[in-house]
Amino acid sequence: MVKRGIPGSADRIGLRGAMSDRLLPFVVATMSFLAALALTGNFAAGQLAVHWLGGARKLLIVEVPDPGAPAVETLPGALKISRIAAVKRLLESSGKVIDARILSDVELAHMVKPWLGSDEGATFPIALPGVIVAHSVSPAPTIAALKKQLSAIAPKTWVESGQRWSRRLVALTTSLRACAFAVLILVALVAASVVIVTVRAGLAQRREAIEIIHGLGAQDADIAHQFAGRAMHLTALGGLYGALASLPALLWLGSLAAGFSESAGFAHADGALSRLRASFDVLPAVFLAGPLIFTVAAALIGWAATQVTVHGWLRRLS
Amino acid sequence: MIRFFDVGLDYRHIASPLRAQHPADATALASVSFEIEPGGFRWLTGASGAGKTSLLKLMYLALPPTTGRVELLGEDPSRLNRRRKALLRRRIGVVYQDFRLLRHLSAYDNVALPLRLARRSERQLHADVTELLRWVGLAGRLEHRPDELSGGEQQRIAIARAVVARPSILLADEPTGNLDDEQADRLLHLITALNRLGTTIVVATHNHGLIARYSAPVMELRAGRLVHHG
Numbered sequence: 001m002v003k004r005g006i007p008g009s010a011d012r013i014g015l016r017g018a019m020s021d022r023l024l025p026f027v028v029a030t031m032s033f034l035a036a037l038a039l040t041g042n043f044a045a046g047q048l049a050v051h052w053l054g055g056a057r058k059l060l061i062v063e064v065p066d067p068g069a070p071a072v073e074t075l076p077g078a079l080k081i082s083r084i085a086a087v088k089r090l091l092e093s094s095g096k097v098i099d100a101r102i103l104s105d106v107e108l109a110h111m112v113k114p115w116l117g118s119d120e121g122a123t124f125p126i127a128l129p130g131v132i133v134a135h136s137v138s139p140a141p142t143i144a145a146l147k148k149q150l151s152a153i154a155p156k157t158w159v160e161s162g163q164r165w166s167r168r169l170v171a172l173t174t175s176l177r178a179c180a181f182a183v184l185i186l187v188a189l190v191a192a193s194v195v196i197v198t199v200r201a202g203l204a205q206r207r208e209a210i211e212i213i214h215g216l217g218a219q220d221a222d223i224a225h226q227f228a229g230r231a232m233h234l235t236a237l238g239g240l241y242g243a244l245a246s247l248p249a250l251l252w253l254g255s256l257a258a259g260f261s262e263s264a265g266f267a268h269a270d271g272a273l274s275r276l277r278a279s280f281d282v283l284p285a286v287f288l289a290g291p292l293i294f295t296v297a298a299a300l301i302g303w304a305a306t307q308v309t310v311h312g313w314l315r316r317l318s
Numbered sequence: 319m320i321r322f323f324d325v326g327l328d329y330r331h332i333a334s335p336l337r338a339q340h341p342a343d344a345t346a347l348a349s350v351s352f353e354i355e356p357g358g359f360r361w362l363t364g365a366s367g368a369g370k371t372s373l374l375k376l377m378y379l380a381l382p383p384t385t386g387r388v389e390l391l392g393e394d395p396s397r398l399n400r401r402r403k404a405l406l407r408r409r410i411g412v413v414y415q416d417f418r419l420l421r422h423l424s425a426y427d428n429v430a431l432p433l434r435l436a437r438r439s440e441r442q443l444h445a446d447v448t449e450l451l452r453w454v455g456l457a458g459r460l461e462h463r464p465d466e467l468s469g470g471e472q473q474r475i476a477i478a479r480a481v482v483a484r485p486s487i488l489l490a491d492e493p494t495g496n497l498d499d500e501q502a503d504r505l506l507h508l509i510t511a512l513n514r515l516g517t518t519i520v521v522a523t524h525n526h527g528l529i530a531r532y533s534a535p536v537m538e539l540r541a542g543r544l545v546h547h548g
Contacts, residue, residue, distance in 0.1 A: 212418045215380060216432050216479075217408030220400055314400075318381055 024198050024231070025238035028302070031191040032242025032294045033249075035184055039290075040250055042180035049173035056169060058135040059162035060097065060143070062087060064154050067130025071153045083154035084130035090149060091134055097146075100134035129158075136161075188301060195231055195305040202227065203313050214317050224310035231306035232299045239298025243291040250290070320354040320377060320487065320518060325386035327372050327542075332384060346372035347542045350386070354520065356486075359513045361529050362522040364539035370522040371415065373539065374489050377520065378412045379403060391486055408436055411485035413493045417476040419464040425451060425475050426460040432483040450478040453508070455501070469496040477505060481512060488512060490521045494528055506532055 064084045071086035081089070084102060091100040103111070108128055116126075143159050150157040203210065210223060327347040347369045354360055364370050375381045376388055379395055388395060393406055411432075419428050426447055433443040451457055454474035456467075464472050473496045480488060488509065494502040502525075510532060513519050520537075523529065529536065538546035 208418075209420050209422075212420060213431070213435075214404075215378065215407065215412065215418070216435055217404050217406075218435050219404045222435070318379055 024194065024234045025241060027194045028191055028235045028238025028298050029242035029245065031187045031194075032239045032298055033246045034242075035187045035297075036243055036246035036290055036294060037249060038180045038183035038187065040246075040253055042177050042184070044253065045173050045176040045180065049169060052169060053166050056162040056166040058138075059165075060134045060136055061160045062091065062132040062134065062150065063158045063160075064130040064132065065156045065158075066127065072155070083157075084132065086153045087150050087157055088132055090153060091132065091146075094146060094149070096137055097134045098137060100132055103131045103133060188297075191235070191298065191301050192305040195235060195302050196309045199227055199231060199306050199309045200313065203310065210314075211317065214314065220311055220314045223314060224307050227310045228303045228306040231302040235302025236295050236299035239294040239296075240291055242298075243294035246290065319356045319389070319392060320352075320358075320520070321389035322350050322352050322376075323387040323389070325350045325376065325383045325388060327369075327376060327381065328384045332381060347376070347383075347539075350542075350544045352537060352544060352547050354518055356518055357513065357516045359510075359519045359532075359534040360521070361534055361536045362520055362539070363524070363526075363529070363536055366524075368539040369542040370539055371491055372542075374412075374491050374520065374522055377487070377489050378410050379407055408432065408483065409486040411480035411483065411488045413473075413477050413480045413488075413490035415491040415495065417464070417472045419472055419475055419479075421464055424461045424463055425456055425467065425471075428464070428475050429478045429482050432479060436483060446482055447478075450482050451475075454478050454504070470498065470501060473497060474501065477508070481508065484512075484515075485517060487518045487520075490519075490523075492523055492525075493521060494523065494525055502528060503531075 064087050067084035068082050070080045071083045088100050088102060091097045108131060111131070112128065143161050147157070147159045150159065213223060325347060326349060329346060350373065362370050362373065372381070376383055377390065379390075382396060390406060391409060393402075395403055395406060398406060420431070423431070429451060430443050430447045433446065448457070448460070451460060454477060456471060456474055456478075459467065459471065464475065467475070473493070477490075477493060480490070490509070493505055493509075497505060506528065509519055509521065521528075535548050536546065537544060
């Protein structure tokens with residue numbers, strides 16, 4: 001059998017004894033687990049941002065004080081209607097808004113419950129405004145003109161756009177994703193450092209054998225290849241174990257994320273098995289390929305860190 | 319061809335990782351100049367600590383000289399990159415005083431190592447390795463590891479490993495130290511046969527009986543200086 005590197009033997013310089021086959025996979029598995037969680041955080045933040053921003057940017061909330069009072073007459077002889085109905089009609093006819101909906105008393109009671117503590121059906125100690133929830137056609141509506149029009153028929157009507165919240169949400173999401181990315185980089189660096197320390201220990205342990213082989217005319221690449229092959233095997237195992245161990249945590253996070261999604265499957269899922277299936281639907285395909293991705297990534301880190309370490313170490317020899 | 323031009327070696331002036339393996343208190347060699355023609359044979363003698371092993375280390379590229387210049391097989395090692403230096407090492411066979419066998423490999427694998435490094439196929443190298451091990455009297459011990467063999471047997475493996483790739487230069491540091499007279503004669507026979515085939519040979523030894531059995535120029539070192547060559 002002829003192999004690349006130093007041919008003729010799989011363990012020419014005794015690497016099986018030299019490189020810890022317990023510590024390295026365990027540490028890399030831990031790193032892989034953390035990386036999977038960080039990557040999930042990154043994806044989740046991105047997905048939730050996309051989901052929420054889609055709605056928040058276009059959201060308009062219109063508060064109409066004294067909603068039942070008649071609206072200001074805009075056309076002589078026009079039918080007198082309530083302020084809130086007039087506002088809703090104007091919103092719908094403006095062409096800038098869709099889905100304008102007046103919140104019911106029950107919805108209003110639910111909304112103010114944290115502040116006023118009132119239960120459904122109770123009377124409030126203060127007069128509540130009527131609230132209309134709508135979505136603008138444009139993702140960045142200019143509401144100044146609309147405000148002016150609404151105030152003309154229902155003075156003191158107040159309009160709030162979701163723009164302000166969406167900007168904060170973008171900043172928060174960007175920060176979260178940057179943190180997750182930094183964690184990923186840190187985890188990769190720690191994994192590489194562990195590989196380097198392990199390889200250096202292995203080199204020290206097999207110093208004499210390496211010097212003999214070097215003296216017989218082995219190329220640096222031959223020796224590095226022997227170590228790198230072993231390190232790649234051990235780190236790939238660690239990557240795989242860590243990624244597999246992270247799957248339950250990912251599914252749990254997926255089930256949490258499913259609660260935020262509009263997935264009909266999750267909404268109507270009864271029982272643990274159905275909810276598990278729904279969680280799978282929510283997780284991006286990339287997570288289901290996680291074990292493969294983390295195995296390959298860990299193997300590459302192991303291979304590269306070992307190559308650099310061994311070549312650097314061999315430079316000390318004449 | 320081996321040429322030394324005013325070569326000096328001071329362990330205090332070589333890189334620390336290499337220095338760590340060597341005594342740090344002495345100038346090992348000073349102003350050593352000589353030339354060994356292709357296919358030449360030299361005995362290298364001198365008292366312990368005279369610099370024989372240091373001189374051999376410069377020849378098999380384990381150390382760079384601190385002064386002067388070394389030329390081996392027409393190449394100046396200091397001008398070679400690491401890849402080409404490794405290729406040059408493959409043309410130099412070395413019998414180390416302490417054998418330097420790989421403990422975890424069998425006798426067969428130890429001897430086969432230089433051929434495997436040279437990318438010879440297993441089928442091609444099998445005949446050479448088994449023939450050499452038979453010749454040094456270890457045909458029945460192919461699968462034994464060094465720790466399972468006597469000092470003399472280990473030395474014979476080291477000799478077989480040094481010559482298996484038919485090197486252009488063979489350097490031997492006290493190669494008969496653990497051999498009986500019969501084995502020493504056989505070794506001398508092998509070395510002289512290689513020499514007749516064109517291999518340049520340097521043998522460092524205290525064994526004046528061995529030197530007397532084969533007439534060849536003698537290089538004598540004393541306190542790191544070459545005091546006699548001829």
